Amino acid sequence: MNRPSRLLRGTAPAELASLAVLLINVSVLHLQAVASAIGPLHGCAYLIVIIAAAREAGPDRTATALSVIPGIGGMLALRRLATRYAQPA
Template sequence: MANRLLRIAALVELASLVLLLTNLATVHWAPVASLLGPVHGCAYLFVIGATIQVTGDLRTRLLAAVPGIGGLLVIRRLRHGPAPAAGVEMYR
């Protein structure tokens, strides 16, 4: 359930950021910015909170703090698993 909510929040965060930047680059309507700004902020905070709930991995949690694409990076990392640390060889 948390993974599904994380996916939804990540997509809302990215879409709202794209719409905010598009609005800023074109007509810059204040009502659009005043509506989408809080939506983006809430989605951003929700992504961070959901990531903290889903995983204890520090690097994954730090990825969630990247504005706009952090949620998508977290989902990708959770799907593929964290990479081994640099300089550490994997033995079978």
Template sequence: MLTLRIAAGVEAASLAILLLNVFTAHLAPITSLGGPIHGMAYLVTIAATFLIPAPQAARWLAIIPGIGGLLALRRISVANQP
């Protein structure tokens, strides 16, 4: 679960940085570093969601790029509440 939390945060933050870069300075080093980081965080988010016991809806939410990991975490926490 900790891996999913970290990967979801990195995924959302890296997407925000990439979009900010595109709409402002568009610096190549940020794109070159941020793109692979975002991609890897996205893949780790999907894999972590499928490896933990999670509702099927959370697994589908994890596939959404950018905020899917955060949505999946929210769905898992709602499903685990009494």
């Protein structure tokens, strides 16, 4: 395998985007419908990022620990795993 899984590459940006929408909603819009729709989406993306990073990282516990940070953690774990795959074995 030469790069992180497609699941992690897809859900990490989705988690970050959903958190941004939630924060904008809380600070500006205050719409219950947005919170009701995006909240569960963010929660699912957050859990999928953690699970995918844990599966992908193997013995590298740093990538798994980074994935637990809400919002940006998935992107940080993705970057850590991408640099690991870029290094020669």
